[in-house]
Amino acid sequence: MYDKYLIKSGENLSSIAQKFNTLESTILDINNIPFPDMVREGLEIIVPQNSSNYFEYYTIKQGDSLYQIARKYNINPELLATLNGLNMDDYIYPNQRIMVPKREYSYYITKEGDTINLVCDKFNINRDKLLKENPTIYLAEGQLLVNKR
Numbered sequence: 001m002y003d004k005y006l007i008k009s010g011e012n013l014s015s016i017a018q019k020f021n022t023l024e025s026t027i028l029d030i031n032n033i034p035f036p037d038m039v040r041e042g043l044e045i046i047v048p049q050n051s052s053n054y055f056e057y058y059t060i061k062q063g064d065s066l067y068q069i070a071r072k073y074n075i076n077p078e079l080l081a082t083l084n085g086l087n088m089d090d091y092i093y094p095n096q097r098i099m100v101p102k103r104e105y106s107y108y109i110t111k112e113g114d115t116i117n118l119v120c121d122k123f124n125i126n127r128d129k130l131l132k133e134n135p136t137i138y139l140a141e142g143q144l145l146v147n148k149r
Contacts, residue, residue, distance in 0.1 A: 002030070002136055002143065005047045013039040020047045023099070025085035031143065054107075054146050055083075055099040062094045073100050082109055083144065110143045123147040 007016065017024045028036065036142045040043070058069060066088060068102050070077035081088050084098045093099070101107055116137065117136045120130050125147055131137070134145045 002046045002048050002138065005045055007039065007043045007045065016045075021098075022048045023085055029085040048144075052149060054069065054105050056102055057097050058100045060092050060094055060096040060098065064092065064094075066092065067097070069100070074103075075101055079107060079109070082142075083107075088117050095110055104149055106147045106149055108145045108147075110139055110141060112141045112144065114139050117129070119145055 004017070005020075011019075013024045013027060015041070017027055018134055020027075024036065027033075027039070027047060030048070033039060033045075058073075060069075066081055066086070067077050070080045073080075078088065080098070080100065081090070082116065083101065086092070086098075106123060108119060108121070116130065116139070117128060119137075119139075120127055123130065123145075130145070130147070136144065137143070
């Protein structure tokens, strides 16, 4: 679900996030980049593959919380936070857009020490199906893997 991407002249974090239909914070997090100004021409980064197949978007309304949104979509609040590069105690604000997992997919975020077989067991699927849904698997901590139910 990730691809490598070489930053071109004139691009910045915002334009790259928009190009890949993701959040700036997601790009920073998956590349372990502490400051946005470190994203510059010639740097090779990891970017999410176009996520529109796996996610829909929700615009935060006044008074929303990650817990309320997670309950509305019947998903784990920790997963919702992680998918959006947030911590559970981070402030969310009105008009902020976040990704919400589509119901027809199940999701797993890899942990240190995970193996292909362990992930297959989590999804209760075989290796071929896992690789079909996730053509690029690094098994690096924090990688999002999906399975169509």
